[in-house]
Amino acid sequence: MKTRAIVAWNVRRIRVNRGISQEQLAWKAGIDRSYMSSLERQSKNPTIDLLDRIAETLDVQLSEFFVLPPKGARSPKTLPKSRKPAGPRRKKK
Amino acid sequence: MKTRAIVAWNVRRIRVNRGISQEQLAWKAGIDRSYMSSLERQSKNPTIDLLDRIAETLDVQLSEFFVLPPKGARSPKTLPKSRKPAGPRRKKK
DNA sequence: ATGTGACTATAAGTCCGTC
DNA sequence: TGACGGACTTATAGTCACA
Secondary structure (H helix, E strand, C coil), rough: CCCHHHHHHHHHHHHHHCCCCHHHHHHHHHHHHHHHHHHHHHCCCCCCCHHHHHHHHHHCCCCHHHHHCCCCCCCCCCCCCCCCCCCCCCCCC | CCCCHHHHHHHHHHHHHHHCHHHHHHHHHCCCHHHHHHHHHCCCCCCCHHHHHHHHHHCCCCHHHEEEEEECCCCCCCCCCCCCCCCCCCCCC
């Protein structure tokens, strides 16, 4: 498995686990929201320095990004609805 | 400690341990010899894909590149002249 | 809140060389 | 063998508008 994919998977895993959005993480790490999106979709080939910053922002060791995903595992594509980081939650109907 | 420095240290550590030159490793990994030199001197910020290739070439897990150097540790700057310490070890007076 | 294409600036990475 | 530099090409960093 390509390492880039593993990193992407882990970034998303940890981020979602923290209950924060791409936007929030990107902002904290000082990078663009759309770049974070690309990174998690494996369409970027990030440098070590960049991953270092993101790891620091997430407060994890860089090695956390190389954890092998369980076979068939999938990270959620978006944050679970239940979390409420912000924004007025409109009641359904 | 900056991760870039850790990676650089480990690449050199493993390479020297294998007894191969920068040039040989670079050639095998399909990268430029001067770039390998720069990388080990921490003057470049390599991408994940590249480190992946180097790890593969060295036949190690990528995580090997993130091993923390012991305090005060130094990698040799060059390969040892001889691979065989065979010479009779002279006792210290 | 995220995916995506287009874009520019900057750094990665190559290739030549010298010491 | 490896440090280092210059000129060069290509890829990534980083930003934006819009779906």
